[in-house]
Amino acid sequence: MEIASFARRPTLAACIGLICLLAASAASAATIAKIVLTVPSKTLRVGHHETLKAVAKDSLGHTITGVKFTWSASRPTIAKVGSTGIVTALKAGTSTIKASAGGKSASVIITVPLPTSMTGVAAQGAALAGATITLKDKAGRTLTTTTDSNGNYSLDTTGLASPFLVRVQLDTTTFYSVSDATTASKVVNVTPLTDLIIRSWYSVQGKTVDAAFAAPTTNPAPSPTEVQIIGNVVVQVTALWLQQNGVDTTDFSFISTPFTASNTGTPDAGVDAVLAETAVDTGAGTVTITDGTTTQDSSVTYGDGSMTVDTSTSNGTDSSSSETGTVIATTTTMQDALTGITNELSAFAGTVNTKGSALKASDLTPYMDAGVLNEGLNKDQFADSTADDLRGLTISFQIQNIISLDTTNGLADVNFMLTGTEGDQSQTQSAEFFFKKQSNGTWLLYGDQLPAKINVDSEMRTNQGANATANGPDINVDIRPIKDAFTAISVNGGPFNNAALSTQGTDIQTFTPDPAFPGTTVEVDRDIFFYNTGVLANLVPAGTQITVTMTPAGGGADQVYTLNTNAFTTEAISITNLTGSTLADATVGTPLHVEWTLPKTFAVAEVKLSGNVFTDASEQCSADKPVLSNTATSGDITLPASCGSGTINGANLNVNVIGVNGEREIVIYEFQGP
Numbered sequence: 145m146e147i148a149s150f151a152r153r154p155t156l157a158a159c160i161g162l163i164c165l166l167a168a169s170a171a172s173a174a175t176i177a178k179i180v181l182t183v184p185s186k187t188l189r190v191g192h193h194e195t196l197k198a199v200a201k202d203s204l205g206h207t208i209t210g211v212k213f214t215w216s217a218s219r220p221t222i223a224k225v226g227s228t229g230i231v232t233a234l235k236a237g238t239s240t241i242k243a244s245a246g247g248k249s250a251s252v253i254i255t256v257p258l259p260t261s262m263t264g265v266a267a268q269g270a271a272l273a274g275a276t277i278t279l280k281d282k283a284g285r286t287l288t289t290t291t292d293s294n295g296n297y298s299l300d301t302t303g304l305a306s307p308f309l310v311r312v313q314l315d316t317t318t319f320y321s322v323s324d325a326t327t328a329s330k331v332v333n334v335t336p337l338t339d340l341i342i343r344s345w346y347s348v349q350g351k352t353v354d355a356a357f358a359a360p361t362t363n364p365a366p367s368p369t370e371v372q373i374i375g376n377v378v379v380q381v382t383a384l385w386l387q388q389n390g391v392d393t394t395d396f397s398f399i400s401t402p403f404t405a406s407n408t409g410t411p412d413a414g415v416d417a418v419l420a421e422t423a424v425d426t427g428a429g430t431v432t433i434t435d436g437t438t439t440q441d442s443s444v445t446y447g448d449g450s451m452t453v454d455t456s457t458s459n460g461t462d463s464s465s466s467e468t469g470t471v472i473a474t475t476t477t478m479q480d481a482l483t484g485i486t487n488e489l490s491a492f493a494g495t496v497n498t499k500g501s502a503l504k505a506s507d508l509t510p511y512m513d514a515g516v517l518n519e520g521l522n523k524d525q526f527a528d529s530t531a532d533d534l535r536g537l538t539i540s541f542q543i544q545n546i547i548s549l550d551t552t553n554g555l556a557d558v559n560f561m562l563t564g565t566e567g568d569q570s571q572t573q574s575a576e577f578f579f580k581k582q583s584n585g586t587w588l589l590y591g592d593q594l595p596a597k598i599n600v601d602s603e604m605r606t607n608q609g610a611n612a613t614a615n616g617p618d619i620n621v622d623i624r625p626i627k628d629a630f631t632a633i634s635v636n637g638g639p640f641n642n643a644a645l646s647t648q649g650t651d652i653q654t655f656t657p658d659p660a661f662p663g664t665t666v667e668v669d670r671d672i673f674f675y676n677t678g679v680l681a682n683l684v685p686a687g688t689q690i691t692v693t694m695t696p697a698g699g700g701a702d703q704v705y706t707l708n709t710n711a712f713t714t715e716a717i718s719i720t721n722l723t724g725s726t727l728a729d730a731t732v733g734t735p736l737h738v739e740w741t742l743p744k745t746f747a748v749a750e751v752k753l754s755g756n757v758f759t760d761a762s763e764q765c766s767a768d769k770p771v772l773s774n775t776a777t778s779g780d781i782t783l784p785a786s787c788g789s790g791t792i793n794g795a796n797l798n799v800n801v802i803g804v805n806g807e808r809e810i811v812i813y814e815f816q817g818p
C-alpha cells in the first residue's frame with residue numbers, strides 16, 4: 145500500500161501541476177485589461193536612447209507579472225525599438241512605438257526633432273582657445289564642450305529649454321553669457337561685455353551670477369526682452385567704439401551678433417578690436433575703453449530695480465559726459481506689462497504702415513487714452529500731430545530702455561528706437577512714449593502729461609551766418625505752451641537761479657487730420673518762452689535736476705516740473721557749404737541744399753535738419769524735416785514761403801546731431817532780411 149500509494153503521488157502531482165500551469169496561463173491572458181507605458185520623454189535627440197517600460201494590468205488595476213511583451217516601431221528608420229523596450233533615435237521625424245501582450249497594446253509617438261545647435265565665440269580681446277564651455281538650460285540640464293583655436297564652440301541643444309546660461313573657463317578667467325532668443329538654435333558669444341549684461345540682471349536682484357549658474361531653476365535667467373534691454377545699455381556705452389570700428393549698431397548684440405576673434409595676438413577689426421580696447425572690472429563696477437588717444441571711463445551702479453551708467457570721454461581737447469540706464473523688469477507683473485506695451489506699439493505701427501499716405505488722425509485715436517496730454521496737446525491734437533508726422537512712412541519700433549514702470553498705478557515711460565522709412569531713405573531716432581494701463585489690461589498712449597513742449601538741452605552750439613558769435617557749450621531752455629495759457633515761466637537749478645524766460649513770439653503749427661480733405665487743417669498756436677545760459681565755463685553733469693515753474697494765466701497755484709539735464713559735449717560741428725546770410729540766400733519756398741560735419745567723440749544716434757521762418761508779427765513757422773540716416777552729412781530742406789499774417793523777415797537752419805547717450809550738437813545758421 146505504501147508503495148502503491150508512493151507510486152501514485154508523482155503521477156497525480158504532475159497532472160495537478162500541468163493543469164494548474166495551463167489554468168494559470170489561460171487566466172493570465174484572459175485577465176490583461178490594459179497595458180500601461182512609462183515614457184521618460186516623448187522627444188529624443190538623434191543618436192540618443194530611451195528605455196520604455198510596459199506593465200500589464202487586470203480589470204481591477206492590479207499589475208500582472210511575468211508577461212512578455214512584443215515591441216514594434218511604425219517607422220524604424222526614424223526611431224527603432226529593441227525587444228526590451230530600448231528606443232533609439234536615428235533621424236528626424238516621428239515613430240509610433242507599440243508594446244503588445246495578451247491581445248492588448250499601448251503606444252506612444254516618439255518625436256525626433258531636427259538637430260539644433262548653439263554656436264558662439266569666447267573672446268577677451270583675443271580668442272579664448274581651449275577653454276571649457278558649460279551650458280545650463282532653464283531646468284538645470286548641462287552640456288559641456290571646448291573652444292577651438294579661434295574661440296569658437298558648438299553645442300547640440302536639441303530638446304533643451306531656453307533661456308540658457310553659458311560659462312567659459314580658462315585658467316583663472318571666467319565669463320558668463322545668456323541666450324537672447326526663444327529657440328534652441330542660436331548664437332551666444334561669451335565675452336567680458338556679455339558677462340556684464342548677465343551680471344547686471346542678477347545684481348539688480350541682489351544676487352550673483354555664480355550662484356544663479358549653480359541653481360538656474362531657482363534663479364531664472366532673464367527673458368529675451370530683458371536681455372535685449374540690458375544689452376542695449378551696454379551697446380550705448382560702447383557705441384562710439386563700435387561705430388569707429390565699422391560695426392553697425394542699429395541691430396547689434398554683443399551676445400548674438402556673430403564675429404571673428406583673433407588667435408594671433410593682434411585684434412581683428414570690428415567687435416574683436418573693441419574687446420581689445422575694453423577693460424571691465426565687475427567688482428569695481430567700471431568699464432574703461434581706450435585706443436591710446438581717446439579714453440572713455442564708465443561707472444555702473446545698481447539700485448531700485450535699475451542699472452545706471454555714468455560715462456565721460458576725452459581726447460585731450462574735446463570731452464563729453466553722459467548718463468544712461470534702465471529699469472529692469474525682474475517680476476512677472478512687470479514683464480507682462482512690458483509685453484502689453486510692445487504689443488500695443490506693434491499694432492500701432494501696423495496701422496501706420498497699412499494706411500500709408502492715407503493715414504488719418506482717427507486711425508490713431510484707438511491707441512490713445514482719453515486723458516492724453518502730450519507737450520500741451522490734448523488727445524485730438526496729439527492724434528492730428530502724430531498722423532501728420534507719420535503719414536506716408538513705414539515705421540518699426542525696437543525697445544531701447546525703460547525709464548519708469550509703475551505696475552501699481554499702471555503708468556510707464558519707455559524709450560524705443562523708432563525707424564521711419566520714406567522711399568529709399570531711413571531714419572532711426574530715440575522716441576519716448578508714455579503709457580497708461582486700461583481696465584481691460586491693455587496699455588494705451590498717455591502722453592507726458594506736461595502742459596507745454598519743454599526742452600532743457602545741454603548742447604554744444606555753433607552759430608553761423610548772420611550771427612556767428614557765442615559759440616560753445618551752453619544750456620538752452622525752450623518752453624512752448626499753448627498760447628495764452630501761462631503768463632510767466634522761470635527755471636532753477638544747475639546754472640539757473642530762478643531765471644525768468646523771455647517771450648519770443650508765437651509758434652504756429654498746422655496739421656492735416658485727414659489727407660482726403662487737404663484744405664481742412666487744424667492750427668495750434670504756442671507761446672515761445674526762451675532762455676540761454678550763454679557759453680558755460682563749467683559743464684553741468686548729466687542728470688542735474690532743473691526745476692521749471694509755470695504761472696497759469698487763469699490764476700491758481702504755479703505748476704512745477706522737474707527735469708534732468710542730458711549729456712554734455714564740447715566738440716563742435718559746422719555747416720560747410722553755405723556762405724550767404726541774407727533772406728534771399730535762404731531761398732524760402734524752394735529747396736536749399738545743406739552740408740555739415742559729424743562729431744568724433746561720441747556715437748551718433750540721430751541727425752536732424754530743420755528750419756524756421758520769422759515774421760514782423762513775431763510769428764514763427766517750421767519746415768518739414770527730411771528723413772536722414774545717422775551718418776548723413778547733407779540734406780535738402782524747403783523753408784515755408786509764408787507764415788501767419790506777417791511778412792517773413794528772417795529765417796534759420798538747424799542741424800541737430802544727437803548722441804546715443806543724449807549728447808547734443810547744434811548748428812544754427814541764421815538768415816536776416818534787409
